[in-house]
């Protein structure tokens with residue numbers, strides 16, 4: 306099983322390390338053609354405006370929408386979650402506009418630019434270590450979206466079918482259970498298509 310990490314900007318290598326801990330193979334994806342080689346895709350944290358701009362420039366918007374349309378799983382972390390969202394709070398236009406959520410960028414305020422904590426994630430037995438860096442929040446979810454994690458009543462992890470999104474950086478700790486959760490989604494999809 307192969308999982309790609311969109312490698313236009315942001316935290317790519319750390320995601321590949323976490324993917325490989327699950328036993329799957331991790332591949333950086335720099336060109337649209339490389340999407341054919343993977344069964345699932347991670348869109349990493351970084352800067353969502355930059356990632357969105359580069360995705361447009363290199364043809365990734367259409368290609369990733371098609372990838373999702375085939376039922377292949379996509380996991381957006383931090384800026385990657387913003388890129389996945391249908392709506393961004395404020396005037397900003399969305400990027401992939403795939404997941405039925407509204408996100409607010411940099412939602413934790415300056416004094417809390419970065420922090421770590423343990424969070425309960427529905428479907429994972431013990432709390433997961435989460436690193437937040439200028440993180441977004443999910444302000445609203447559509448009817449098909451399942452909320453997986455709350456941090457102080459705010460939604461920070463959610464799933465809609467083959468789409469998974471979290472506000473924090475699961476790749477910056479040794480805790481790879483959220484990557485394992487995603488790898489299980491990818492494996493289930495492969496099994497369903499056999």
Ligand SMILES: NC(=O)CC[C@H](N)C(=O)O
Nearest residue numbers: 350351352353383384439
């Ligand atoms: N760590 C991150 O990915 C930060 C996201 C960034 N603040 C943005 O809005 O795109």
